Amino acid sequence: MSTNPQTPDWLALATEARAWPFEEARKIVKRLEKTGKETALFETGYGPSGLPHIGTFGEVARTTMVRHAFHVLTGDKVPTRLICFSDDMDGMRKVPENVPDPAALREYLHLPLTKVPNPFGGDYASFGHHNNAMLRRFLDTFGFDYEFASATDYYASGKFDEVLLRAAGKYDEIMKVMLPTLGAERQATYSPFLPISPKTGRVLYVPMKNVDAKEGTITFEDEDGSEQTVPVTGGNVKLQWKPDFGMRWAALDVDFEMFGKDHQTNAPVYDRICNILGGRAPEHFVYELFLDDNGEKISKSKGNGLTIDEWLTYASPESLSLFMFSQPRRAKRLYFDVIPRNVDDYYTHLANYRTQEPDKQLENPVWHIHSGNPPTVDMPVSFSMLLNLVSASNSEDKSVLWGFIRNYDATMTPENHPELDRLVDYAVRYFHDFVAPHKTFRAPDEREAGALQALHDALGDLPPDADGSTIQDEVYRIGNEAGFEPLRDWFKALYQVLLGQDQGPRFGNFVELYGIDQSRKLILEGLARG
Incomplete structure (x- = not known):
């Protein structure tokens, strides 16, 4: 993902660029100037309690944009890494709604996600492994340059041991940060350490009877009432999610991480714990949350919004x-x-x-x-225009659509316009699933019918090769002469009567593409509904 600016002027422009990835990248440049680090580490987090959604992708895509801007600002002289970290050791606190046979997973509540059976079948060892694989598959499809990291692997392999031992030694300091953020009832039982039960394998939310910093152990009451003492190392415990954020930053020496607005109030907590554990809190970028069609936050477990x-x-x-x-x-x-x-x-x-x-x-x-190298693409027809072409022709046959396109410009073919051909495929699928089911034609009223007849006749007087601007002028003239006020009511009538929808394309350009003769037939069909 390197960029090789050609001139010092290009670098100077990048230094002043206002696009948000550059703004964030400049913060990281200043950070490394202070710390003296020779490599910049970017991180994104993923909670595999459900299938990856677009929000997960967005975090990686946006971080990649900042990473590329950083390469430009440093003349591509500072190496970078991007770690996509999966919190797959988290206990399954509720059964996702969008998995096969959710009831079958209830007995596995509170087991680490990498210990919950995979409800989707196949060769994956667990629900967590399956979801991690789905994430990697998608990120690989986009060609992201990243390193995948599993919390289960990092905890169990000892990669976090040093900082976990430090957390045992700083237990009281961490508690002083955490307790004020909790309600009275939660304060009474809270511990930043979540032991994994030696007997059931579940992630336990229990208070600590003792934390021995010297031995690096914790003592707690297991689910059956027995007292257990386990080391904080080797995957025997994990940290609560807020301390885990700060611990991970300290352990990995993260320089940049972005997260959603729902984390914003907790960011100072993450920072303070990172500092307590000997790290330097990374640069942050807080993004707004995505909403579904009802204005609700999208959720992996609910499966709302888009996949x-x-x-x-x-x-x-x-x-x-x-x-x-x-x-x-x-x-x-x-x-x-x-x-x-x-x-x-x-x-x-x-x-x-x-x-x-x-x-x-x-x-x-x-x-x-495109990481500084956008392709050159000729796109003579817009996606919205293609959707209206499918709608007007009432055909989902690609060859029919290309017939209209070639009537508009005989030189265009799927072979010499592969990007347009790809767009035709998308338009056909989108129309079939989201436009066609909601099309509702209506009959024109008396004034609309008169204006439509006038438009039909006016189109007949135009030369067959009239361009979109000439046709649009006629549409405006007829709407004004018919007394439409505001004029957008005339265009709304055209869309509703002729296309069965409330919005549509610039009508003159649509007629130019669809063809004057075909457009006149479309008008006659609309008039016949009256």
């Missing part, structure tokens, strides 16, 4: 990356209806990139999406 695979069924990976880049500090609905806009916006940004000055190129989302 990774669902987005990629209907649109390109690049459009998803654009969604992640844009306004990360603003809450956004993550549902099917946001897809068309992001597809078209991506190609608009791509088209603008080639004509922009270098300083503007660094602000363009496609520069960050």
